[in-house]
Amino acid sequence: TADKPFVMVIFGASGDLTKRKLMPALYSLFKDNRLPKEFSILGVGRTVYSDSQYRSYILDEIKKFIKEEDQNETWIDAFISHLYYLSIDPAIESEYGLLSCRLEELGGEERPDNVLFYLATPPSLYGVIPLHLKKWKLNTKNSRIIVEKPFGYDLESAQKLNKIYSSVFEERQIYRIDHFLGKETAQNLLAFRFANGIFEPLWNRKYIDYVEVTAVENLGIESRGGFYETAGALRDMVQNHLIQLVALTAMEPPAVFNADNFRNEVVKVYESLTPLNEVDLNEHIVRGQYTASNSKKGYREEKGVNPESRTETYIAMKLGISNWRWSGVPFYIRTGKQMPTKVTEIVVHFKETPHQVFHSADGNEHPMANKLILRLQPNEGIVLKFGMKMPGPGFEIKQVTMDFSYDKLGGVPSGDAYARLIEDCILGDATLFTRSDAVEASWKFFDPVLNYWTNNADAPLYGYPAGTWGPLESEAMMHEHGAEWTNPC
Ligand code: BG6
16 A cells, blocks of 8 residues: 555644654655655644644744754655645544545545544544544545554553444554654664574573663653643553563564564563552552652642642552563563653663672672663663773772663664654554554553552652652662662763
8 A cells, every 4th residue: 555645644633742743753754755655644633724824833843843954944845735734623523524525635536545544632532533434434444543542541441442443443454552662772672682692591580680661751741731630650651661661671582573473472471460469559669749849840730730639750660570481570660750861771680690709899789780771762772781800909890881872873763763653554564553452451450550549549649859760669669679770870
């Protein structure tokens, strides 16, 4: 279908995601000649714009979000000329008649079949739009749908959504997006693990002590108070992005790398997550909410947020994976808004030698402990830490590093995660998208947390000053294992 006339319909076309991520991604594909020759992008939303008003709105916005080296007036103008807009309320079925007419117009003589619907709307519309598309027979054989996360609110709602989607589209047409999987560095984790012989023999409970997965940000919730109040960090980041990174770290190598095999292995990890018991729920989950500090607002002061909100903006958890490879190895995961910096990284801590023969040169308790840091962003790269003898007399050991930086490969390609994923969807490759069984397995694991919070109004929610590393209780959780968080600088 790649060379047939192509229409991408974006629901939520005047929203944040469209201007920040989708349009810049589409522009970068366009500029690299990676979109089908004949294409149109039809923005749909409740805000009233004519085609030309929408074009000038996107023109202004896109310039803020594309990289400097990609700014090129001629290309931008050419891209903008492919944009159209239709003002309808996507919640109202009768208005889809207008969408159907608009698609016919864009298709010239007949309604285009090669259509990609992108749902960049509030999650409350995820269940409604596909049903309306079906009513108007817009779910044609070659159409596809991309739906943003969080897919569902809990297990039950995700199952309901899956039922709705499978009553409208075949699974091959459904693309549940988790943009972390589109990141070059997340994909490289697979290359690192499965294209190199030296780490794989060590990649198991015998040699790995514990693993940390961190995805923190120095921004607050920006203008997304309304959405964030209904989501919180668990639904926004943990149930999808963080657990996906755990899967990439823990999965078995697929025999052949394709959509089915890869996703089978991801699901196996989710299904092996050790169910959380009472102790885990009480002691191995720490949730926090940022409070005002210096010139930064507290979460409860943000626009669209209830002044008594108990929504978490930080969560740290200890997970276990009950399988042959990982039994007994804790995975500590954390995410938070308003942290000191933005960083996404995985730190694999190897076990120490069984007996310490040497001493540390700098008072470091574990100078010989090997750690592997897989940095997904920023300063993309991989660092291995190990102990070396200090030159001179005696045998004092100091921890040193061996570095690989993506800069050495010419840097991370400019097209970001969304460009990669939209292109994959156009080409019909679902490997890097979440399958229905994975989304349900993930919710099944996290549902007890949500229920626990709902049923225990006094379950702790710790405040942390904006700009700090989160509640101290998350450190205490690690101390149980004789460990502490690796806070990147
Ligand atoms: C999104 C979340 O999925 O991921 C945001 O909704 C978060 O809250 C973002 O800021 C982080 O993504 P990235 O690619 O900037 O690390």
